Amino acid sequence: MSLLSVRGIHKHFGGLHALKGVSFELEEGETVALIGPNGAGKTTLFNLISCEDRPDDGEIVLDGQRIDGLPAHLAAARGLARTFQNGRVFGNLTVLENVLLGAHTRLEDLTGSGSRPGEGVLTALREIAWSIIQPRRFRRMEAELTEEVRDILSFFGDRLLPRLHQPAYSLSYANRRRTELARALALRPRVLLLDEPTAGMNPTETDEMSEVILQLQRRGQSMLLIEHKLELVMAVAHRVVALDAGEVIVSGTPETVRSDSRLIEAYVGKKQDGVAAASAGAVLEPSLQA
Template structure:
């Protein structure tokens, strides 16, 4: 008897979002299997980051749904997405400059804290919102054995994520984030996302602004995560990184999926070249025959 197919780690179905008269995301479908590495690419303004914002609950979709392991998420709720196991980084790095590297990573564990936040479910009710705040304040001042044990476990998890960057973050664990280089701020953000031990990790241009050496280092770390079975959705403009890591590539243009397949298949898809260079330039290049510039854009050279 054959085994039943596994539930997708992430299922995005008919996702739509408009801003005024602009359809930023127009019926996007995305199915990601457990342990799969999927990249989303496309020209500027194609809807990549908006799609990630919808999946992670930063934005509320106009239509469609997001599921993790078959569980439908509450639309537009970052807390629900995090509780379901979705963690992410942002296109423009977001770290708290006045906090240390260690404290920035610890924030990634906020949805897993239970002993120190015993009444957090009441925070949804405006009349009762003061009760969880009061309980958390009391436990911060007079921690119970359970709270102390949870703090030790949290510290161990933070150390484990910092250890992914032994030369970059470990020596700077107690430094304030504002003192870090740009690349180390991005690494701190990745470590914070991983602290959640996410079911699905969303990375929005993690190598943006990095030089070639730094990009190669990020590529090695992502390859290690992939080898460990981490489910990853990557948005990235550096297509050599995309081609080296991806099991599948999704190409967006004007909010729609225009191509999907392996990196090799995408490299040979004329629709992708048209999306990046435009129909007029494609014709000027002699139709399907590719110029050097076209090869670079699709990562074929």
């Protein structure tokens, strides 16, 4: 049984049929890259898998259980964590606080508080009460979580650790994106969804992120990755699923997908008749930006 199964997903936005029966699998420990030109439906698919939106048809199964249509916080509790294309951190919180937020779902499990949308104040009161009733246990847990945050931040070398207590607004763009990824990792996700983790990064930062992804892979982390940079896809993906206009046009190993004429067609927008030697790699390097 696959860790994540996406089966026959359809999504409409008014008259636009954004996803047309998309299916693919993610196995335990695998990194699958979702590629495709702008507007292909990649982010829409991420929004459905992370349960920020629900499909019109089809099903999404994590570890044998359907998750499509669940509230997003329950999907997170089942082990889905994501990062966003534009990077989302809380500017006024420190790096430590931002990453601790990622562990919040697990903290709730321990305290039994289990927040729901609209219950923010009640949840906070319950947690404060809990910390007063069991201060030693709470402090121990906090110390353990802080240690865990340090461990996660060490993935990024000395990029974040020395900045543990700095507010996120004072960080560079690349460090804010690293902080966001660290927060997702603090959830200890079964499946990590990375939406263009190197967008806006320079080549050195991109190489570093590629190394982080490979490190996560070695630890057995299962990942779905949206990425336009072909070099990064080739370096980290076990398999590639290429979308165009809401449909899977080709899937397979990076090498086979890269040289598939359907991918070239999707990006270039017309048949490459007579271009015998062309491969998607040759046509699309250095990035898959449409």
